Amino acid sequence: MHHSNELLRNVHQGVPFPEPESGxxxxxxxxxxxxxxxxxxxxxxxxxxxxxxxxxxxLSSWMRLQTSGENTPPTLRGIQEALVKTxxxxxxxxxxxxxxxxxxxxxxLDSFHQVxxxxxxxxxxxELQNQIAELHGHFDRFGSPAMMGGDSDNASRAILGVxxxxxxxxxxxxxxxxxxxxxxxxxxxxxxEGWVSxxxxxxxxxxxxxxxxxxxxxxx
Numbered sequence: 001m002h003h004s005n006e007l008l009r010n011v012h013q014g015v016p017f018p019e020p021e022s023g024x025x026x027x028x029x030x031x032x033x034x035x036x037x038x039x040x041x042x043x044x045x046x047x048x049x050x051x052x053x054x055x056x057x058x059l060s061s062w063m064r065l066q067t068s069g070e071n072t073p074p075t076l077r078g079i080q081e082a083l084v085k086t087x088x089x090x091x092x093x094x095x096x097x098x099x100x101x102x103x104x105x106x107x108x109l110d111s112f113h114q115v116x117x118x119x120x121x122x123x124x125x126x127e128l129q130n131q132i133a134e135l136h137g138h139f140d141r142f143g144s145p146a147m148m149g150g151d152s153d154n155a156s157r158a159i160l161g162v163x164x165x166x167x168x169x170x171x172x173x174x175x176x177x178x179x180x181x182x183x184x185x186x187x188x189x190x191x192x193e194g195w196v197s198x199x200x201x202x203x204x205x206x207x208x209x210x211x212x213x214x215x216x217x218x219x220x
Contacts, residue, residue, distance in 0.1 A: 005181045006183030008036040011196050012160045012172055014187065020167035022058075029161035029172065031143030033046035036190070037073070039179040041217060044076060047179055052156040052193040053079055054176035056108055059142035059158065061208035062145050063113045066220055074112055082111045101156065102211035103151045107194045109215055120212040126151070128201040128210065132169045135162040135212070143219035148212050153205035161211070163198060170198040208219075 010033055011118070014123035017024060024186070034109065034151050037057035039047050050203060053076045060073035074082065079100070083089040089098070100108075106117035122128055138146065139161055146159040156183075178195045190196050 001160065006191065007019070007041060007175065007179075007184060008187055009033055011036045011187055011190050012174065013208060015172070015191055015196055017165075018163055018170045018200070019167055023166040025164045025166070026136055027161065027163040028139035029143075030062070030139065030145050033065045034058055034145055034158075034160075035065075035073075036196075037061065038172060038176045038185075038195070041180070041182040042075070042163075043054070044099075045179075047075060047177075049097040049177045050076060052105060052129075052147075052149065053067075055149075055156045055174075056100070056105045057159045058176070059105070059109065059147060059173065059213075060112060063109070063115060063215070063217060066217065079213055082108055086111060097139060099154075102213040103149055105147050105213050109213075113213050113217070115217045118214040118216060120214060122212070124208040125206040125208050127206040128204060129169060131212070132162060132164060133202070134154070135171075136157070138214045142215065142217060144215040144217050146212055146214050148173075148210060149206040150205065150210040150215050153208035153210070160196075167200075171201060171202045173197060173199050188190055 057073040080094045084091055086211040109115045122215050148159050149156045158169050158174040163170045
């Protein structure tokens with residue numbers, strides 16, 4: 001059961017930029033609406049394994065709102081069934097607590113929305129700065145939300161923008177690890193507790209590799 005009518009829409013709006021206006025050189029953000037899917041938002045307790053699924057649901061909500069105006073992304077079970085259908089996972093994956101990452105999210109976005117994705121691999125967090133131009137280009141060209149995941153830093157998260165300023169580069173991170181029913185979180189609380197926030201790129205695990213999944217669908 002979905003509680004999409006109770007989920008926060010565009011929770012990133014109103015988050016202050018990470019540097020004063022005078023210090024910002026370039027900023028690139030998503031265009032269009034998306035919903036914030038997080039642990040437990042549909043009544044299923046998926047803590048510890050569901051962050052990739054929730055990030056996929058957030059990306060899917062953006063695509064549905066772009067194309068049909070609907071906001072009913074696939075369920076966690078529906079995602080697992082799609083990965084079995086594409087022969088990426090064995091039948092035993094359905095009903096499991098198996099994790100998914102950037103590759104599986106790309107497969108699902110193609111399966112559910114016929115949207116191809118570009119996977120960008122970063123060998124270690126210390127090299128994230130080398131992909132800042134690519135990320136600016138993605139948001140400027142497409143305006144679609146992206147997914148970011150890694151290995152030793154294995155938390156999945158949505159990326160809703162990138163900002164470059166005098167003091168460094170930042171990613172606008174939407175963190176799916178908040179746990180609660182749909183409608184239990186206020187936008188102001190999400191901002192205050194950092195569930196959506198600008199993170200400087202050197203705050204990420206410098207030794208972890210990272211993958212970005214960049215949906216190749218342009219905002220209307």
